[in-house]
Amino acid sequence: MASDGFRPLDEKSLVDYLKATPSLAAKLGNQFDKLEIREVGDGNLNFVYIVIGSSGSFVIKQDFNNVAFLESEGLNNADLLESWPMTKERAYFEATTLQDHGRLCPDHVPEVYHFDRNMCLIGMRYVEPPHIILRKGLISGIEYPLLAEHISEYMARTLFYTSLLYLTTTDHKNAVAKYCGNVELCRLTEQVVFSDPYKVFCERAQALIHGDLHTGSVMVTNDSTQVIDPEFSFYGPMGFDNGAFIGNLILAYFAQDGHADEGSDRKLYKEWILKTISDTWNLFYKKFTALWDEHKDGPGEAYLPAIYNNPELQLLVKQKYMEDLFHDTLGFGAAKMIRRIVGVAHVEDFESIKEASKRADCERKALNFAKTLLKERRKFQNIGEVVTAIEHLD
Ligand code: ADP
Ligand code: SR1
Ligand code: MG
Ligand code: MG
Ligand code: MG
Missing domain, CATH: 3.90.1200.10 (Aminoglycoside phosphotransferase (APH), C-terminal lobe)
Known part of the structure:
Protein backbone atom coordinates (compact mmCIF):
# COMPACT_ATOMS: atom_id res chain seq x y z
CA MET A 1 0.00 0.00 0.00
CA ALA A 2 1.14 3.53 -0.76
CA SER A 3 0.55 4.69 2.79
CA ASP A 4 3.09 2.17 4.21
CA GLY A 5 6.08 4.15 5.42
CA PHE A 6 4.53 7.50 4.58
CA ARG A 7 5.69 10.49 6.58
CA PRO A 8 5.16 14.08 5.60
CA LEU A 9 8.40 15.98 5.12
CA ASP A 10 9.24 19.52 6.12
CA GLU A 11 12.20 21.68 5.10
CA LYS A 12 14.41 19.97 7.70
CA SER A 13 13.46 16.30 7.26
CA LEU A 14 13.61 16.78 3.49
CA VAL A 15 17.39 17.28 3.74
CA ASP A 16 17.78 13.88 5.44
CA TYR A 17 15.59 12.35 2.76
CA LEU A 18 17.76 13.88 0.02
CA LYS A 19 20.95 12.64 1.66
CA ALA A 20 19.52 9.11 1.71
CA THR A 21 18.33 9.20 -1.92
CA PRO A 22 21.29 8.67 -4.29
CA SER A 23 19.62 9.94 -7.49
CA LEU A 24 18.68 13.25 -5.85
CA ALA A 25 21.86 13.56 -3.80
CA ALA A 26 23.89 13.15 -7.00
CA LYS A 27 22.00 16.04 -8.62
CA LEU A 28 23.22 18.21 -5.74
CA GLY A 29 26.80 16.95 -6.13
CA ASN A 30 26.36 15.36 -2.67
CA GLN A 31 26.73 18.85 -1.17
CA PHE A 32 24.11 19.66 1.45
CA ASP A 33 25.66 22.58 3.39
CA LYS A 34 24.29 25.49 1.42
CA LEU A 35 21.01 24.13 0.16
CA GLU A 36 18.23 26.60 -0.51
CA ILE A 37 14.84 25.00 0.17
CA ARG A 38 11.53 26.84 -0.25
CA GLU A 39 7.95 25.56 -0.01
CA VAL A 40 6.08 27.17 -2.89
CA GLY A 41 2.94 25.05 -3.22
CA ASP A 42 0.21 27.38 -4.34
CA GLY A 43 -2.02 24.54 -5.36
CA ASN A 44 -4.85 23.09 -3.35
CA LEU A 45 -3.66 19.65 -2.47
CA ASN A 46 0.10 19.17 -2.11
CA PHE A 47 3.44 20.43 -0.81
CA VAL A 48 5.96 21.63 -3.38
CA TYR A 49 9.56 22.35 -2.39
CA ILE A 50 12.15 24.02 -4.61
CA VAL A 51 15.60 22.66 -3.83
CA ILE A 52 18.62 24.58 -5.13
CA GLY A 53 22.18 23.45 -4.49
CA SER A 54 25.54 24.63 -5.81
CA SER A 55 25.59 22.04 -8.59
CA GLY A 56 21.94 21.46 -9.41
CA SER A 57 18.31 22.01 -8.58
CA PHE A 58 14.97 20.19 -8.64
CA VAL A 59 11.45 20.30 -7.30
CA ILE A 60 10.02 17.89 -4.75
CA LYS A 61 6.25 17.45 -4.71
CA GLN A 62 4.70 15.47 -1.87
CA ASP A 63 1.00 14.76 -1.56
CA PHE A 64 -0.68 15.33 1.74
CA ASN A 65 -4.10 14.84 3.18
CA ASN A 66 -6.38 17.48 1.76
CA VAL A 67 -8.56 18.02 4.80
CA ALA A 68 -6.91 21.36 5.60
CA PHE A 69 -7.71 22.64 2.11
CA LEU A 70 -11.29 21.48 2.25
CA GLU A 71 -11.73 23.10 5.64
CA SER A 72 -10.21 26.33 4.37
CA GLU A 73 -12.92 26.28 1.71
CA GLY A 74 -15.50 25.93 4.47
CA LEU A 75 -16.08 22.29 3.59
CA ASN A 76 -15.77 20.58 6.96
CA ASN A 77 -18.85 18.43 6.64
CA ALA A 78 -17.82 14.88 7.50
CA ASP A 79 -19.75 13.26 4.65
CA LEU A 80 -18.16 15.58 2.15
CA LEU A 81 -14.68 14.88 3.44
CA GLU A 82 -15.38 11.20 3.28
CA SER A 83 -16.61 11.51 -0.28
CA TRP A 84 -13.24 13.06 -1.27
CA PRO A 85 -10.71 10.67 0.27
CA MET A 86 -8.05 12.01 -2.10
CA THR A 87 -5.97 8.89 -2.09
CA LYS A 88 -2.25 9.35 -1.83
CA GLU A 89 -2.01 7.03 -4.85
CA ARG A 90 -2.57 10.15 -6.92
CA ALA A 91 1.21 10.77 -6.75
CA TYR A 92 1.71 7.51 -8.64
CA PHE A 93 -0.64 8.64 -11.42
CA GLU A 94 0.98 12.05 -11.54
CA ALA A 95 4.49 10.55 -11.79
CA THR A 96 3.57 8.00 -14.46
CA THR A 97 1.69 10.58 -16.52
CA LEU A 98 4.63 12.99 -16.36
CA GLN A 99 6.75 10.09 -17.63
CA ASP A 100 4.28 8.86 -20.29
CA HIS A 101 3.45 12.35 -21.54
CA GLY A 102 7.11 13.34 -21.20
CA ARG A 103 8.13 10.57 -23.62
CA LEU A 104 5.55 11.81 -26.13
CA CYS A 105 6.22 15.51 -25.71
CA PRO A 106 9.56 16.11 -23.92
CA ASP A 107 9.72 19.80 -24.84
CA HIS A 108 6.66 20.65 -22.75
CA VAL A 109 6.73 18.27 -19.78
CA PRO A 110 9.26 18.47 -16.91
CA GLU A 111 11.50 15.42 -16.54
CA VAL A 112 10.92 13.11 -13.54
CA TYR A 113 14.17 12.36 -11.66
CA HIS A 114 12.80 10.28 -8.82
CA PHE A 115 9.54 8.74 -7.61
CA ASP A 116 8.89 7.24 -4.18
CA ARG A 117 5.51 5.55 -4.09
CA ASN A 118 5.45 4.97 -0.34
CA MET A 119 6.29 8.60 0.39
CA CYS A 120 3.94 9.88 -2.37
CA LEU A 121 6.88 11.97 -3.50
CA ILE A 122 8.08 13.08 -6.92
CA GLY A 123 11.45 14.69 -7.72
CA MET A 124 11.32 16.55 -11.02
CA ARG A 125 12.92 19.29 -13.05
CA TYR A 126 12.70 22.70 -11.46
CA VAL A 127 10.88 24.79 -14.07
CA GLU A 128 13.07 27.74 -13.28
CA PRO A 129 12.37 31.50 -13.39
CA PRO A 130 11.49 33.44 -15.44
CA HIS A 131 8.82 30.71 -15.88
P1 ADP B 1 -1.11 21.18 -6.73
O1 ADP B 1 -1.40 19.80 -7.23
O2 ADP B 1 -1.16 21.26 -5.26
O3 ADP B 1 -1.89 22.22 -7.46
P2 ADP B 1 1.18 21.87 -8.40
O4 ADP B 1 1.86 20.72 -9.04
O5 ADP B 1 0.29 22.68 -9.27
O6 ADP B 1 0.44 21.41 -7.07
O7 ADP B 1 2.30 22.80 -7.78
C1 ADP B 1 1.97 23.93 -7.00
C2 ADP B 1 2.87 25.10 -7.40
O8 ADP B 1 4.24 24.73 -7.20
C3 ADP B 1 2.77 25.49 -8.87
O9 ADP B 1 1.74 26.40 -9.06
C4 ADP B 1 4.13 26.09 -9.13
O10 ADP B 1 4.18 27.42 -8.67
C5 ADP B 1 5.05 25.25 -8.25
N1 ADP B 1 5.63 24.12 -9.01
C6 ADP B 1 5.14 22.87 -9.13
N2 ADP B 1 5.94 22.10 -9.89
C7 ADP B 1 6.96 22.88 -10.26
C8 ADP B 1 8.14 22.66 -11.05
N3 ADP B 1 8.41 21.47 -11.59
N4 ADP B 1 8.99 23.71 -11.20
C9 ADP B 1 8.73 24.92 -10.64
N5 ADP B 1 7.66 25.18 -9.89
C10 ADP B 1 6.78 24.18 -9.69
C1 SR1 C 1 -11.67 20.18 -4.05
S1 SR1 C 1 -11.48 20.84 -5.60
C2 SR1 C 1 -9.80 21.17 -5.85
C3 SR1 C 1 -9.47 21.46 -7.27
O1 SR1 C 1 -8.12 21.79 -7.38
C4 SR1 C 1 -7.52 21.05 -8.43
O2 SR1 C 1 -6.61 21.80 -9.17
C5 SR1 C 1 -8.64 20.50 -9.26
O3 SR1 C 1 -9.06 21.37 -10.28
C6 SR1 C 1 -9.68 20.28 -8.22
O4 SR1 C 1 -10.96 20.19 -8.75
MG1 MG D 1 -0.61 24.91 -1.03
MG1 MG E 1 -2.86 19.40 -8.57
MG1 MG F 1 -1.78 22.72 -9.40
Whole structure:
Protein backbone atom coordinates (compact mmCIF):
# COMPACT_ATOMS: atom_id res chain seq x y z
CA MET A 1 0.00 0.00 0.00
CA ALA A 2 1.14 3.53 -0.76
CA SER A 3 0.55 4.69 2.79
CA ASP A 4 3.09 2.17 4.21
CA GLY A 5 6.08 4.15 5.42
CA PHE A 6 4.53 7.50 4.58
CA ARG A 7 5.69 10.49 6.58
CA PRO A 8 5.16 14.08 5.60
CA LEU A 9 8.40 15.98 5.12
CA ASP A 10 9.24 19.52 6.12
CA GLU A 11 12.20 21.68 5.10
CA LYS A 12 14.41 19.97 7.70
CA SER A 13 13.46 16.30 7.26
CA LEU A 14 13.61 16.78 3.49
CA VAL A 15 17.39 17.28 3.74
CA ASP A 16 17.78 13.88 5.44
CA TYR A 17 15.59 12.35 2.76
CA LEU A 18 17.76 13.88 0.02
CA LYS A 19 20.95 12.64 1.66
CA ALA A 20 19.52 9.11 1.71
CA THR A 21 18.33 9.20 -1.92
CA PRO A 22 21.29 8.67 -4.29
CA SER A 23 19.62 9.94 -7.49
CA LEU A 24 18.68 13.25 -5.85
CA ALA A 25 21.86 13.56 -3.80
CA ALA A 26 23.89 13.15 -7.00
CA LYS A 27 22.00 16.04 -8.62
CA LEU A 28 23.22 18.21 -5.74
CA GLY A 29 26.80 16.95 -6.13
CA ASN A 30 26.36 15.36 -2.67
CA GLN A 31 26.73 18.85 -1.17
CA PHE A 32 24.11 19.66 1.45
CA ASP A 33 25.66 22.58 3.39
CA LYS A 34 24.29 25.49 1.42
CA LEU A 35 21.01 24.13 0.16
CA GLU A 36 18.23 26.60 -0.51
CA ILE A 37 14.84 25.00 0.17
CA ARG A 38 11.53 26.84 -0.25
CA GLU A 39 7.95 25.56 -0.01
CA VAL A 40 6.08 27.17 -2.89
CA GLY A 41 2.94 25.05 -3.22
CA ASP A 42 0.21 27.38 -4.34
CA GLY A 43 -2.02 24.54 -5.36
CA ASN A 44 -4.85 23.09 -3.35
CA LEU A 45 -3.66 19.65 -2.47
CA ASN A 46 0.10 19.17 -2.11
CA PHE A 47 3.44 20.43 -0.81
CA VAL A 48 5.96 21.63 -3.38
CA TYR A 49 9.56 22.35 -2.39
CA ILE A 50 12.15 24.02 -4.61
CA VAL A 51 15.60 22.66 -3.83
CA ILE A 52 18.62 24.58 -5.13
CA GLY A 53 22.18 23.45 -4.49
CA SER A 54 25.54 24.63 -5.81
CA SER A 55 25.59 22.04 -8.59
CA GLY A 56 21.94 21.46 -9.41
CA SER A 57 18.31 22.01 -8.58
CA PHE A 58 14.97 20.19 -8.64
CA VAL A 59 11.45 20.30 -7.30
CA ILE A 60 10.02 17.89 -4.75
CA LYS A 61 6.25 17.45 -4.71
CA GLN A 62 4.70 15.47 -1.87
CA ASP A 63 1.00 14.76 -1.56
CA PHE A 64 -0.68 15.33 1.74
CA ASN A 65 -4.10 14.84 3.18
CA ASN A 66 -6.38 17.48 1.76
CA VAL A 67 -8.56 18.02 4.80
CA ALA A 68 -6.91 21.36 5.60
CA PHE A 69 -7.71 22.64 2.11
CA LEU A 70 -11.29 21.48 2.25
CA GLU A 71 -11.73 23.10 5.64
CA SER A 72 -10.21 26.33 4.37
CA GLU A 73 -12.92 26.28 1.71
CA GLY A 74 -15.50 25.93 4.47
CA LEU A 75 -16.08 22.29 3.59
CA ASN A 76 -15.77 20.58 6.96
CA ASN A 77 -18.85 18.43 6.64
CA ALA A 78 -17.82 14.88 7.50
CA ASP A 79 -19.75 13.26 4.65
CA LEU A 80 -18.16 15.58 2.15
CA LEU A 81 -14.68 14.88 3.44
CA GLU A 82 -15.38 11.20 3.28
CA SER A 83 -16.61 11.51 -0.28
CA TRP A 84 -13.24 13.06 -1.27
CA PRO A 85 -10.71 10.67 0.27
CA MET A 86 -8.05 12.01 -2.10
CA THR A 87 -5.97 8.89 -2.09
CA LYS A 88 -2.25 9.35 -1.83
CA GLU A 89 -2.01 7.03 -4.85
CA ARG A 90 -2.57 10.15 -6.92
CA ALA A 91 1.21 10.77 -6.75
CA TYR A 92 1.71 7.51 -8.64
CA PHE A 93 -0.64 8.64 -11.42
CA GLU A 94 0.98 12.05 -11.54
CA ALA A 95 4.49 10.55 -11.79
CA THR A 96 3.57 8.00 -14.46
CA THR A 97 1.69 10.58 -16.52
CA LEU A 98 4.63 12.99 -16.36
CA GLN A 99 6.75 10.09 -17.63
CA ASP A 100 4.28 8.86 -20.29
CA HIS A 101 3.45 12.35 -21.54
CA GLY A 102 7.11 13.34 -21.20
CA ARG A 103 8.13 10.57 -23.62
CA LEU A 104 5.55 11.81 -26.13
CA CYS A 105 6.22 15.51 -25.71
CA PRO A 106 9.56 16.11 -23.92
CA ASP A 107 9.72 19.80 -24.84
CA HIS A 108 6.66 20.65 -22.75
CA VAL A 109 6.73 18.27 -19.78
CA PRO A 110 9.26 18.47 -16.91
CA GLU A 111 11.50 15.42 -16.54
CA VAL A 112 10.92 13.11 -13.54
CA TYR A 113 14.17 12.36 -11.66
CA HIS A 114 12.80 10.28 -8.82
CA PHE A 115 9.54 8.74 -7.61
CA ASP A 116 8.89 7.24 -4.18
CA ARG A 117 5.51 5.55 -4.09
CA ASN A 118 5.45 4.97 -0.34
CA MET A 119 6.29 8.60 0.39
CA CYS A 120 3.94 9.88 -2.37
CA LEU A 121 6.88 11.97 -3.50
CA ILE A 122 8.08 13.08 -6.92
CA GLY A 123 11.45 14.69 -7.72
CA MET A 124 11.32 16.55 -11.02
CA ARG A 125 12.92 19.29 -13.05
CA TYR A 126 12.70 22.70 -11.46
CA VAL A 127 10.88 24.79 -14.07
CA GLU A 128 13.07 27.74 -13.28
CA PRO A 129 12.37 31.50 -13.39
CA PRO A 130 11.49 33.44 -15.44
CA HIS A 131 8.82 30.71 -15.88
CA ILE A 132 5.67 31.69 -14.04
CA ILE A 133 2.25 30.11 -13.76
CA LEU A 134 0.26 31.05 -16.87
CA ARG A 135 -2.77 32.16 -14.85
CA LYS A 136 -0.59 34.78 -13.13
CA GLY A 137 0.79 35.95 -16.48
CA LEU A 138 -2.75 36.32 -17.84
CA ILE A 139 -3.75 38.39 -14.79
CA SER A 140 -0.69 40.62 -15.34
CA GLY A 141 -1.54 41.09 -19.01
CA ILE A 142 1.54 39.36 -20.46
CA GLU A 143 1.40 38.00 -24.02
CA TYR A 144 2.94 34.60 -24.78
CA PRO A 145 3.49 34.43 -28.54
CA LEU A 146 4.21 30.69 -28.65
CA LEU A 147 1.60 29.52 -26.15
CA ALA A 148 -0.98 28.26 -28.68
CA GLU A 149 1.74 26.57 -30.75
CA HIS A 150 3.17 24.79 -27.71
CA ILE A 151 -0.01 23.77 -25.91
CA SER A 152 -1.59 22.48 -29.15
CA GLU A 153 1.53 20.42 -29.72
CA TYR A 154 1.30 19.01 -26.19
CA MET A 155 -2.40 18.15 -26.52
CA ALA A 156 -2.15 16.75 -30.06
CA ARG A 157 0.79 14.46 -29.25
CA THR A 158 -0.28 13.24 -25.80
CA LEU A 159 -3.89 12.64 -26.84
CA PHE A 160 -3.29 11.12 -30.27
CA TYR A 161 -0.50 8.72 -29.25
CA THR A 162 -2.43 7.38 -26.25
CA SER A 163 -5.66 6.83 -28.18
CA LEU A 164 -6.93 3.90 -30.16
CA LEU A 165 -6.20 5.92 -33.29
CA TYR A 166 -2.56 5.03 -32.67
CA LEU A 167 -2.45 2.14 -30.18
CA THR A 168 -3.48 -1.46 -30.74
CA THR A 169 -6.52 -2.58 -28.78
CA THR A 170 -4.27 -4.64 -26.49
CA ASP A 171 -1.91 -1.75 -25.72
CA HIS A 172 -4.80 0.66 -25.24
CA LYS A 173 -6.63 -1.68 -22.86
CA ASN A 174 -3.44 -2.30 -20.86
CA ALA A 175 -2.92 1.45 -20.54
CA VAL A 176 -6.55 2.00 -19.51
CA ALA A 177 -6.07 -0.68 -16.84
CA LYS A 178 -2.88 0.99 -15.59
CA TYR A 179 -4.68 4.28 -15.00
CA CYS A 180 -8.12 3.13 -13.92
CA GLY A 181 -7.11 3.12 -10.23
CA ASN A 182 -7.19 6.94 -10.08
CA VAL A 183 -10.84 6.61 -9.18
CA GLU A 184 -11.02 8.97 -6.20
CA LEU A 185 -9.66 11.94 -8.12
CA CYS A 186 -12.03 11.20 -11.01
CA ARG A 187 -14.89 11.12 -8.53
CA LEU A 188 -13.78 14.47 -7.16
CA THR A 189 -13.93 15.94 -10.67
CA GLU A 190 -17.34 14.36 -11.27
CA GLN A 191 -18.59 16.07 -8.13
CA VAL A 192 -16.94 19.48 -8.32
CA VAL A 193 -17.24 20.00 -12.08
CA PHE A 194 -20.43 18.18 -12.96
CA SER A 195 -22.33 17.89 -9.65
CA ASP A 196 -22.82 14.21 -10.36
CA PRO A 197 -21.44 11.70 -12.83
CA TYR A 198 -21.44 12.97 -16.36
CA LYS A 199 -21.58 10.09 -18.76
CA VAL A 200 -19.06 11.23 -21.37
CA PHE A 201 -16.54 11.98 -18.64
CA CYS A 202 -17.02 8.71 -16.79
CA GLU A 203 -17.45 6.32 -19.65
CA ARG A 204 -15.16 7.36 -22.46
CA ALA A 205 -11.63 5.94 -22.07
CA GLN A 206 -10.39 7.79 -25.15
CA ALA A 207 -6.82 8.81 -24.29
CA LEU A 208 -4.49 9.48 -21.37
CA ILE A 209 -5.70 12.94 -20.43
CA HIS A 210 -3.99 15.34 -18.04
CA GLY A 211 -7.28 15.78 -16.22
CA ASP A 212 -6.63 19.23 -14.69
CA LEU A 213 -5.28 21.30 -17.58
CA HIS A 214 -6.30 24.75 -16.38
CA THR A 215 -4.03 27.79 -16.69
CA GLY A 216 -2.63 27.10 -13.20
CA SER A 217 -1.12 23.83 -14.49
CA VAL A 218 0.99 25.51 -17.17
CA MET A 219 4.26 27.38 -16.56
CA VAL A 220 5.43 29.81 -19.22
CA THR A 221 8.02 32.24 -20.48
CA ASN A 222 8.12 34.09 -23.76
CA ASP A 223 9.50 31.02 -25.51
CA SER A 224 8.81 28.03 -23.25
CA THR A 225 5.65 26.22 -22.11
CA GLN A 226 5.76 23.48 -19.45
CA VAL A 227 2.76 21.44 -18.33
CA ILE A 228 2.79 20.37 -14.65
CA ASP A 229 0.43 18.72 -12.16
CA PRO A 230 -1.29 15.80 -13.96
CA GLU A 231 -2.47 14.12 -10.73
CA PHE A 232 -6.05 13.88 -12.10
CA SER A 233 -4.88 11.92 -15.15
CA PHE A 234 -6.77 8.89 -16.40
CA TYR A 235 -8.04 7.42 -19.65
CA GLY A 236 -10.86 9.85 -20.30
CA PRO A 237 -12.40 12.07 -22.98
CA MET A 238 -9.88 14.19 -24.88
CA GLY A 239 -12.20 17.20 -24.88
CA PHE A 240 -11.77 17.50 -21.13
CA ASP A 241 -8.16 18.69 -21.61
CA ASN A 242 -8.93 20.94 -24.57
CA GLY A 243 -11.96 22.28 -22.72
CA ALA A 244 -10.10 22.92 -19.46
CA PHE A 245 -7.47 24.97 -21.25
CA ILE A 246 -9.80 26.92 -23.52
CA GLY A 247 -12.43 27.40 -20.77
CA ASN A 248 -9.78 28.87 -18.46
CA LEU A 249 -8.57 31.21 -21.24
CA ILE A 250 -12.17 32.40 -21.59
CA LEU A 251 -12.29 33.02 -17.81
CA ALA A 252 -9.06 35.02 -18.15
CA TYR A 253 -10.69 37.02 -20.96
CA PHE A 254 -13.77 37.94 -18.93
CA ALA A 255 -11.60 38.89 -15.92
CA GLN A 256 -9.60 41.47 -17.92
CA ASP A 257 -11.99 44.40 -17.41
CA GLY A 258 -11.48 43.91 -13.69
CA HIS A 259 -7.71 44.29 -14.13
CA ALA A 260 -7.84 47.35 -16.41
CA ASP A 261 -6.29 50.51 -14.94
CA GLU A 262 -4.91 53.89 -16.06
CA GLY A 263 -1.87 52.09 -17.45
CA SER A 264 -3.86 49.77 -19.71
CA ASP A 265 -7.48 49.33 -20.70
CA ARG A 266 -6.56 45.70 -21.62
CA LYS A 267 -8.37 45.98 -24.98
CA LEU A 268 -5.43 44.75 -27.05
CA TYR A 269 -4.73 42.07 -24.49
CA LYS A 270 -8.27 40.78 -24.75
CA GLU A 271 -7.77 40.50 -28.51
CA TRP A 272 -4.62 38.50 -27.91
CA ILE A 273 -6.48 36.09 -25.62
CA LEU A 274 -9.18 35.58 -28.25
CA LYS A 275 -6.54 34.94 -30.90
CA THR A 276 -4.84 32.45 -28.58
CA ILE A 277 -8.16 30.65 -28.04
CA SER A 278 -8.75 30.23 -31.76
CA ASP A 279 -5.10 29.44 -32.54
CA THR A 280 -5.08 26.76 -29.83
CA TRP A 281 -8.04 24.91 -31.28
CA ASN A 282 -7.09 25.42 -34.95
CA LEU A 283 -3.48 24.34 -34.41
CA PHE A 284 -4.61 21.38 -32.34
CA TYR A 285 -6.96 20.34 -35.15
CA LYS A 286 -4.19 20.65 -37.74
CA LYS A 287 -1.60 18.75 -35.69
CA PHE A 288 -3.92 16.04 -34.45
CA THR A 289 -5.29 15.25 -37.92
CA ALA A 290 -1.74 15.39 -39.36
CA LEU A 291 -0.68 12.72 -36.84
CA TRP A 292 -3.73 10.69 -37.83
CA ASP A 293 -2.79 10.94 -41.54
CA GLU A 294 0.83 10.08 -40.80
CA HIS A 295 -0.17 6.94 -38.89
CA LYS A 296 -3.25 5.92 -40.87
CA ASP A 297 -1.64 2.60 -41.79
CA GLY A 298 -0.10 2.15 -38.34
CA PRO A 299 -1.11 -0.08 -35.42
CA GLY A 300 -4.20 1.91 -34.34
CA GLU A 301 -7.36 -0.18 -34.30
CA ALA A 302 -10.06 2.48 -33.99
CA TYR A 303 -10.89 2.38 -37.69
CA LEU A 304 -9.73 -0.86 -39.27
CA PRO A 305 -8.15 -0.26 -42.69
CA ALA A 306 -10.00 -3.26 -44.16
CA ILE A 307 -13.28 -1.45 -43.55
CA TYR A 308 -12.23 2.19 -43.81
CA ASN A 309 -10.04 1.75 -46.89
CA ASN A 310 -11.62 4.49 -48.91
CA PRO A 311 -10.15 8.05 -48.75
CA GLU A 312 -13.58 9.69 -48.88
CA LEU A 313 -14.84 7.54 -46.02
CA GLN A 314 -11.68 8.27 -44.03
CA LEU A 315 -12.20 11.99 -44.50
CA LEU A 316 -15.81 11.75 -43.31
CA VAL A 317 -14.77 9.74 -40.26
CA LYS A 318 -12.09 12.28 -39.42
CA GLN A 319 -14.48 15.21 -39.80
CA LYS A 320 -17.09 13.55 -37.57
CA TYR A 321 -14.49 12.63 -34.94
CA MET A 322 -13.14 16.20 -34.83
CA GLU A 323 -16.64 17.71 -34.78
CA ASP A 324 -17.56 15.56 -31.76
CA LEU A 325 -14.27 16.44 -30.08
CA PHE A 326 -14.93 20.14 -30.70
CA HIS A 327 -18.38 19.95 -29.10
CA ASP A 328 -17.00 17.95 -26.16
CA THR A 329 -14.34 20.64 -25.76
CA LEU A 330 -16.97 23.39 -25.61
CA GLY A 331 -19.20 21.45 -23.20
CA PHE A 332 -16.39 20.52 -20.85
CA GLY A 333 -14.88 24.01 -21.12
CA ALA A 334 -18.21 25.54 -20.12
CA ALA A 335 -18.66 23.15 -17.17
CA LYS A 336 -15.14 24.00 -15.97
CA MET A 337 -15.88 27.74 -16.23
CA ILE A 338 -19.11 27.42 -14.25
CA ARG A 339 -17.57 25.38 -11.42
CA ARG A 340 -14.81 27.98 -10.99
CA ILE A 341 -17.39 30.73 -10.48
CA VAL A 342 -20.16 29.08 -8.47
CA GLY A 343 -18.45 25.94 -7.16
CA VAL A 344 -15.51 25.20 -4.86
CA ALA A 345 -11.94 26.28 -5.66
CA HIS A 346 -12.41 29.66 -7.34
CA VAL A 347 -9.78 31.18 -9.62
CA GLU A 348 -7.37 34.02 -8.96
CA ASP A 349 -8.41 35.67 -12.26
CA PHE A 350 -11.61 36.85 -10.54
CA GLU A 351 -10.63 36.57 -6.86
CA SER A 352 -7.85 39.14 -7.35
CA ILE A 353 -10.31 41.81 -8.58
CA LYS A 354 -10.63 43.86 -5.42
CA GLU A 355 -13.76 45.89 -6.18
CA ALA A 356 -16.70 43.58 -5.53
CA SER A 357 -19.07 45.15 -8.07
CA LYS A 358 -16.44 44.99 -10.82
CA ARG A 359 -15.69 41.37 -9.93
CA ALA A 360 -19.39 40.52 -10.02
CA ASP A 361 -19.76 42.14 -13.48
CA CYS A 362 -16.88 40.08 -14.83
CA GLU A 363 -18.16 36.86 -13.26
CA ARG A 364 -21.71 37.46 -14.49
CA LYS A 365 -20.55 37.84 -18.10
CA ALA A 366 -18.40 34.72 -17.86
CA LEU A 367 -21.22 32.73 -16.30
CA ASN A 368 -23.75 33.85 -18.93
CA PHE A 369 -21.36 32.94 -21.69
CA ALA A 370 -20.59 29.53 -20.16
CA LYS A 371 -24.32 28.82 -19.89
CA THR A 372 -24.81 29.51 -23.60
CA LEU A 373 -21.75 27.48 -24.50
CA LEU A 374 -22.91 24.49 -22.48
CA LYS A 375 -26.47 24.48 -23.74
CA GLU A 376 -25.85 25.42 -27.34
CA ARG A 377 -22.44 23.90 -27.95
CA ARG A 378 -23.61 21.84 -30.91
CA LYS A 379 -24.67 24.97 -32.78
CA PHE A 380 -21.07 26.18 -33.00
CA GLN A 381 -19.41 24.97 -36.18
CA ASN A 382 -15.92 26.33 -35.56
CA ILE A 383 -13.88 28.21 -32.99
CA GLY A 384 -14.30 31.48 -34.93
CA GLU A 385 -18.01 31.38 -34.09
CA VAL A 386 -17.19 30.88 -30.40
CA VAL A 387 -14.89 33.90 -30.43
CA THR A 388 -17.58 35.99 -32.15
CA ALA A 389 -20.11 34.92 -29.49
CA ILE A 390 -17.69 35.95 -26.71
CA GLU A 391 -17.25 39.37 -28.33
CA HIS A 392 -21.02 39.84 -28.68
CA LEU A 393 -21.69 38.99 -25.07
CA ASP A 394 -18.86 41.20 -23.76
P1 ADP B 1 -1.11 21.18 -6.73
O1 ADP B 1 -1.40 19.80 -7.23
O2 ADP B 1 -1.16 21.26 -5.26
O3 ADP B 1 -1.89 22.22 -7.46
P2 ADP B 1 1.18 21.87 -8.40
O4 ADP B 1 1.86 20.72 -9.04
O5 ADP B 1 0.29 22.68 -9.27
O6 ADP B 1 0.44 21.41 -7.07
O7 ADP B 1 2.30 22.80 -7.78
C1 ADP B 1 1.97 23.93 -7.00
C2 ADP B 1 2.87 25.10 -7.40
O8 ADP B 1 4.24 24.73 -7.20
C3 ADP B 1 2.77 25.49 -8.87
O9 ADP B 1 1.74 26.40 -9.06
C4 ADP B 1 4.13 26.09 -9.13
O10 ADP B 1 4.18 27.42 -8.67
C5 ADP B 1 5.05 25.25 -8.25
N1 ADP B 1 5.63 24.12 -9.01
C6 ADP B 1 5.14 22.87 -9.13
N2 ADP B 1 5.94 22.10 -9.89
C7 ADP B 1 6.96 22.88 -10.26
C8 ADP B 1 8.14 22.66 -11.05
N3 ADP B 1 8.41 21.47 -11.59
N4 ADP B 1 8.99 23.71 -11.20
C9 ADP B 1 8.73 24.92 -10.64
N5 ADP B 1 7.66 25.18 -9.89
C10 ADP B 1 6.78 24.18 -9.69
C1 SR1 C 1 -11.67 20.18 -4.05
S1 SR1 C 1 -11.48 20.84 -5.60
C2 SR1 C 1 -9.80 21.17 -5.85
C3 SR1 C 1 -9.47 21.46 -7.27
O1 SR1 C 1 -8.12 21.79 -7.38
C4 SR1 C 1 -7.52 21.05 -8.43
O2 SR1 C 1 -6.61 21.80 -9.17
C5 SR1 C 1 -8.64 20.50 -9.26
O3 SR1 C 1 -9.06 21.37 -10.28
C6 SR1 C 1 -9.68 20.28 -8.22
O4 SR1 C 1 -10.96 20.19 -8.75
MG1 MG D 1 -0.61 24.91 -1.03
MG1 MG E 1 -1.78 22.72 -9.40
MG1 MG F 1 -2.86 19.40 -8.57
